[in-house]
Amino acid sequence: MILVRFVVLCVLAVIASTQGANILGIYSALSPSHLILHMSTAKALVEAGHNVTVVTMMQPKVMHKDIHLIVVPVTEEQGRTLDKTMALMAGSRNDIISTMYLLLNELDVMIRNQAYLLSDPRFLRIYQTKFDLMILGSFFNDFQLGVAAKLKVPVIVDFMLRPNVMIDKFVANPSETSYVPNESTFATGPMSFLKRAENLANHLILSYLTLRFDYKFNRIYNEIFTERDFPTLNEMKKNISLVFVGSHLISEHPIRPLVPAIVEIGGIQLKDTPDPLPTDIDKFLDSSIQGAIFVSFGSNIKSHMLKPEIVKIMFTVLSGLKQNIIWKWEDLENTPGNASNILYKDWVPQVDILAHPNTKLLVTHAGKGSITEAQFYGVPMVVLPIFGDQPLNAAILVESGYGVALDLLTITEGGFGKAIHEVLGNEKYGQAVREFSALYRDRPQSPRQSAVFWTEYVLRHHGAPHLQSPAVHMSFIELHNLDIYALFVTILVLLALLIRLVWKYVGIWYLIKKYLELRNRFKKFSLCSINIVKR
Template sequence: MSTAKALAEAGHNVTVVSMMKPKVMHKDIHLIVIPVTEEQQRSIEEQMAIMAGRKNSVLDTMSRFLNSLDVMIDSQADVLTDPRFLRIYETKFDLMILGYFLNDFQLAVAAKLKVPVILDGLMPPNFITDAFAGNPSELSYVPHMATIATQPMGFLKRTENLALHLFSKYMSTILESKLNHNYEKIYGGDKNLPSLKELRKNITLVFTGSHLISEGPIRPLVPAIIETGGIQVKDKPDPLPEDIGQFLNKSTQGAVFLSLGSNIKSSTVKPEIVQIIFKVLSGLKENVIWKWEDLDNTPGNVTNILYKTWLPQDDILAHPNTKLFITHAGKGGITESQYHGVPMVALPVFADQPGNAAQMERSGFGLALDLLTITEDSFRQALKEVLENDKYSETARKFSTLYRDRPLTAKQTVVYWTEYVLRHRGAPHLQSPAVHMSFIELNNLDVYTVIASIVISFLLLARLVGKFLWSKLFAKANTSAAKKNQ
């Protein structure tokens, strides 16, 4: 939505199709909301509650998306046949920007509209976007998103990296089957559409939520990958709602901001963990703003805690009295906190969050704890350390300076490259040749096969010649010896 808003502010005619009412909007955006059904919403919330009560690696989460959470994929397919969506085919468009979340089948929309595609995602470059853009993975020194490693990686980390990459590829084949099933279900009867594999070759650019110069890891990026990390951060904070603004303004000893994101509701966290968090926060001298969805059933009422169902995260982090962010370690939240120079205590839940938290801690921006095993003492000590030790806030401030130092802001980058694609009618020249090569061609397997065949043929021929010459020499030697004995 921040991408859409930046384009609308630049004067473009933008239509947005969303499955929820967005928090970021612009008066000139034409919005079409097609929400999930009540049954789908209930299923998603149940699965999110389960994930909040257990440890979840990136690979666990990926597996869950293909099984019990596949409703998040199927619901995106349902959008494509909704009458509210089908009306878009009555309008002429020049470009489609696809917010990516395991929804490759939606690329068919661009094919039907006959427009190029820009993929837009919050994640940094990963094995999925690498495949879309033909970007080299470089397994020997680029850590997989499911691992934490310093560069250069040692033998064990490189081995782990390879294993994770191969497992991800295996999971991708299962995902491919799921995506193709949805694609065939919706568009199988349309003979004018190519295969899903061919549709992916229509992706011109991939916007990724990263700024590798400051965040790392250092890695190659083809021209088709454009970094837009921080796109959601406002150039100037919006005025805060009156109650939040007053609460922060009177927080003369500082304020702590707690949010576990939009997917995990605080009320789904185990009650005993919620009480641990409440007891510690209620004992702080700082005021606390806590994102809590059920205001009729809060953990407890104290004067230093303000509960709100929704919070303008970026604007709160920009307030000078905000001294600490307690976060689930989603990529967006960490980016905003780093941008505003606010140190963190991370309580990751699933997907990329544990990796983000570990990377954040290693970089010196704060501390990470296991949400499921925190105690009053460990949580209190973590807050005390980050709030009172200036090294965390100083590291965050230094990073903020580095993160902002770029030739174009994230919004300017989005507008420039979007208009570049429009000016050059899809700009296919930006694509890596790797996008249009088969696995065999891309990895030179045919060349290696020919070279190996030539070498093996030469060795076999040399062996045959050697045997032939040896037999002739041996026979000659035997003949000479026989004549000598006579």
């Protein structure tokens, strides 16, 4: 009986150590699509019984009644600056490297706004609450780790994409450039010599840009957190317990090593059972006997930011189709045109639309979230990438057979119409994406279960330093064995010098010996010659 009571008390102690924990989520990225993923994590934790406070800079689309939400919005001027920059990006080609360069320069507003947040009175109120854990939504905001230092709590980083160069550095995840393509390299299967050279070059460029961001983050961190004996930013990075990443590499690829401190929760925003659609959208989709096409360019690039000639081409093609069209268009007072088969909506429940059986095609910008959602529900795509990771996402999508990609800036009516008819008329695209969906869903735990379990794991152990790779605490020289290589090279050089020196003296001794032998022979020869002459 005593033993039973002891076991019950132990179980209750474990439950009490995690249930009802106070968790702070800082999700300050100025991207609604990023916020959807982060808020999905927060929602899962609230549903598991935790008290979650979330700080954002915009009103989230995903919410739960029990989340304590603090919104510190950007000013109107900052919002206009951001919209102007995004509109310029929609009119040019930008890969991940050029996008990172823009974030260091023209798009610096996205970093500075996240720094201003930390001094806002609405944010400062969080220091009055006792928290047990902080979850940081990662988007070029490493300096916000100082908040965890002030609160004296462990940290989980929540990242919306697969691990990249910047995220790998947090937990010393190996890059393996010889067979793992980075976020700027498109490659499938074993890489050729030239592709490996390209991957290495891109890795070096990304590493250089990461160093520049580190310098910027350190400067901001030191300006905000001026207390004496305060941990440095580098020290805070070494105390990150876990990193959640928005991927499922078994199905998405590339297959690569992941340290224990990286936990995949890709697809956390998805639902096995979709929510009921708004009445007008539900009726529109139900009446789509020929099927429906969903058109959305995500949340960062508004549809009206696209060049007018591009919008005109898209409207001409879409309005002439027999399928119904749901077009996410934010400026409802200035739509591309009127057509009986097009329904414009300034905001839509994208996941629930894609889950509808009559949705046959997604026309998208190739954002990671949109592609994941379409793949999960088995919807093929026509993609028109714009910036960041989107060109690479599009290339992978085409290679995998999930759809067709077009260049947004050179789109034509003929090309756009042909791409739509190709994907709708060829069953191979739908078949490929449905096969992916089956693989993507086949996991021991759902993304939400994984997020909850590992969050509670960190809470139970008051951090998870035991999950850290030893490489986190090693210098660049130690990590790459440069000191050992240097010692080895030094020994070889010294050995070569010694051999040279020995050879030099042996050679001299040998020459002297030969000289003496020759001299003796010459003397003998001379004596013999003299004797012969005398005779």
